[in-house]
Amino acid sequence: MPEPLTITDAAGFIRTGELTPADLLEQCLARIDRYEDRVRAWVHIDRDGAREQAARLTAELKQNNYRGPLHGIPVGIKDIIDVFDMPTGCGSKRWAQSYARRDATCVERLRQAGAVILGKTVTTAYASFDPPVTRNPWNLDRTPGGSSSGSAAAVACGMCLGALATQTGGSITRPASYCGVYSLKPTHGRVSVDGVLPLAPSLDHIGVMANCVNGLAWIFEAIAGRDPRDPASAGERVPDLTYAPLTSPDPQRIAVLGGIFHERAPALHEQIVSLTRRLEGVGGLATTTNGTIPINVLDARNAPLPAEFGEVTRRHNTVMAVEAAAYHAPRLARYPDDYPPNVTALLREGLNISAPEYANCKAHQERLSRLCDALFDHYDALLTPATTGAAPTSETTGNPVFNSPWSYVGLPTVSLPFAWSPEGLPLAVQLIGPRLGEAQLFGVAARWEAEIAFERRPLPL
C-alpha cells in the first residue's frame, strides 16, 4: 500500500476491508506529524474529532453500512468555509477565533457522504493574494500558490486525501498545479456558497483538490447541486459519477488554446503541444498506446478564441476588485491593520473604479461567457497550461492569468500534473469543459490522467 494513497486507491482498500477509516486517518496524522512544522498547511487540526468520526465510520462498515467511495476519506477544508464548532479564520487576525455555529452546505454534504473532516487549511487573507505562511512541499523556498495554499500543500503531503478549496481568480488551479495535485473548479453556481466567505460573488467558486480524477469527481458529486440556502445555486441535476463509469467522447475533440496561453508561457505551451502529439500518436488521430479512446487534438496552436478574450484579464480584475470592495470596504476603513498590502491594494483599486466601468465589465462577462459556450459546438474540451510555469518564490502566490478567464466565464476546469520541471517542481495542464458539463470533463480528464501516467515522486522533505 504505497503512501500517500489516492482517494481511488483508499476507497478500493476500504471497500475490500484491507484498510479501515481509522487506520487511514492515522496514516494522515502521522504525515502531519512529520511534515506540518515545515509546510504549515493547517490553521486548525481536529485530531480528536477526526478520530471519533473515523471510529464511527469504521464501525458502520463492520455493520455493512457503506456510504460510498468517500467513506472514511480524510479531507481538509479551506479556512474560509464553515465547519461546525471550528474557527473560520479567513486569514484575518481579528476573526481568528470565530467559531462556526453550523457546517457550510458543502461540508455538511461531504460529511453525509462519509468523509472525515480533519481540519481547516490555510488560506491567504480573505482568499486574496498576500503570501501565506504555507510552503511548497516540493521546495520550501517556493510558494504553494494561493489562495487555497493549505489545501494544495496538505493534499500534496498526503496529510489528507482530498480538500475543499475556492477560486475567484486562480486560487484552486494554481496552488494545485504548483503542488502537483489534481483540481476541479466546477461551473459557477454548481456548488452552494452557503457558509463561505465571499470575495467576489460573480466569480467565486467552491472546488476540490485530490491526487486523482476519481477523487475530484466523487467529492464533486457529493457537494454539487441545488441548495435552498444559496438561492443562486444551480438547480440542474448532478450526474452519477460513482456508480456510472466516467466516459469520454470517442475520439476526444481537444483544442489546445493559443493566444495568451501561448504568449505568456511559450516553453510550457510547446511542452503541452508535444504532449498532445505524443498522446494522439504520430500523424494525427490515432489510437494511443494505452488504448481505447483516441485523443484528437485540433487547432493545436491557433486557438479559436473570441476577440473579446483580449480584455479578459483586465476586466476580471475590475469585477473582482469592485465586488471585493463592496463587501470589505467598511472593515478596511475601520480595521486597516487586519488587511495585508496586496488585498488592501485590490480593495483601494475597487473603491476607485467607476460604476459604469463595472457595468461595462459585467456586460462583457456575460457576452464572453456565451461566446465561450459556443466553442463547445466544435470541441469536447479546451486545453492550456495550468499556470505560466512552475511555482515561483514565496514572495508571491504566482500568476493566475491562465485561470482567471475561466473564473470569469464560469466554465468548469480540471487540472492535472503532467511533468516535472528541471528544478524538480510539478507542472500541470488545465482542461476546460462545457458549462454544467462536469461529467464529460471528468471523462476527458480521466483519459488524460491514464495516458499521462504522471510520475509520482517522494517528497524531498
Added chain:
Amino acid sequence: MPEPLTITDAAGFIRTGELTPADLLEQCLARIDRYEDRVRAWVHIDRDGAREQAARLTAELKQNNYRGPLHGIPVGIKDIIDVFDMPTGCGSKRWAQSYARRDATCVERLRQAGAVILGKTVTTAYASFDPPVTRNPWNLDRTPGGSSSGSAAAVACGMCLGALATQTGGSITRPASYCGVYSLKPTHGRVSVDGVLPLAPSLDHIGVMANCVNGLAWIFEAIAGRDPRDPASAGERVPDLTYAPLTSPDPQRIAVLGGIFHERAPALHEQIVSLTRRLEGVGGLATTTNGTIPINVLDARNAPLPAEFGEVTRRHNTVMAVEAAAYHAPRLARYPDDYPPNVTALLREGLNISAPEYANCKAHQERLSRLCDALFDHYDALLTPATTGAAPTSETTGNPVFNSPWSYVGLPTVSLPFAWSPEGLPLAVQLIGPRLGEAQLFGVAARWEAEIAFERRPLPL
C-alpha cells in the same frame, strides 16, 4: 422631551426635526454610561460604529431622505443573532470571540429601515435558562428574566429604544414583563431565523421589545416576511403598519383565559379581571372613558381552552429538550465546561427522551395549534397575565409557564406593562392574537396601551 423616549415619541421628534439621530444616540450612550456597570445589559457596545451610522442617517435627513419611523432609532440585538463584524457569543465562553461575517436577515432589514445597530445584548447561555450577569433595573437583586435578559434591561433603561429578542419558551415575554417594557412574539415562521442560533427550531421565534406598541409594530414590519435564506419563513404578505393606522375590531371580543392562567397566579388573574372590568366600564359592553373603541370582555373566567391544553407545559418541554439536544449534544459531550447547569440538565433530559414520545408531542403540538386557531372564530384576542408574578430573585430567570404555550402553538403575542407591584416591580398582561394576525393584534394592543395609560416611573438607580 422626557427621557427615555419611546420609539413613537422619538420618531415624531426626528420627523419634525426637533431631534437628530446623532443626538438621540448620545442620549442612549449617556444612559449606558450611567447604568451599564450595575445593570450589565450588553456584551458588546459599538460606540464608534453607531456614531457613524447615526451621523450618516442625520445627513440623510438633511437631504430630505426619510426612511420611515425607525430612521435613527438605536436598537440592541440579542447576542445569539449575527451582526456583521461583531462577535455572536451566544452566552458561550468558547464562542465569545466569534465574529459574524454578515448580518442575520432580521438585522439587515432593520438597518435598511434606518435603525442604528448599537450592539449585542446579554443572552443566557444558548438562550436557555441559566441566570445571566444582567440585573433587573427596577431592583438589582431581581432577575431581568431570560433568556433575552439584556434586551429587556437595555430597553427598560433607555440605553436603546428597541431591541431584537428571541423566544423558545418564555424568553421574550417574561423578561419584557419583569423589566416593564412592551414585547412582541410574532407568529412562528413570520420572521426569518437566518443568522440566529437555534435552540429548538419548531419553537424558536425572533421578536421585539420596545417602550410602546407602535415601536413593536414598526420593527415587526421591517423584519417580517419571506426570506430565501430561511426556506421555512412564512410567505404571507406583511401588512403596512407604518402608513396605515393600527385599527382594532369594534368592539373587541376578548377572552380572559382561566385554567392554568388562573391557577398558577390567582391574585394577578384577579387584578387582570378587575382591569378588564374597569376598561369595559360597569355592566359589560360599554364605551370606555377614553373613547372610541369599546372593549367587550367575554368569558372573563371560564376560559374556552381545549382539553389538550392540560399537557402543554410538559409537552413543550419535551420538544424543547429534544430539539436542543439534537443540536447541542456533540458539543456538550466534548466541551461540558462550556455548558452551565440548567442547560446541561435540559440537554441530558432531551437525550433520554424516546423518539416515539417526541413524535407524540409533535402530533399533539400540531393538533393543539389547530384547536387554538379555532378560538379566534369567537374572539379577537385572548388575554392572560404575562407572567406568574413580578420578577423573582436573580437565582432563576423566572417561570415561563404562561408563555411557552404560545411558543408551542406558534400564535403571536404582545405583552404590555399595566401596573406596579407593591414592591415597585412592573406587572404585565399578555394578548394572544390569531395566526399571522399581527396587524389585528397590534390594533387591539394599541387600544389597551391607551386605556391602561401605564405609569412610567424613573429608574431607582
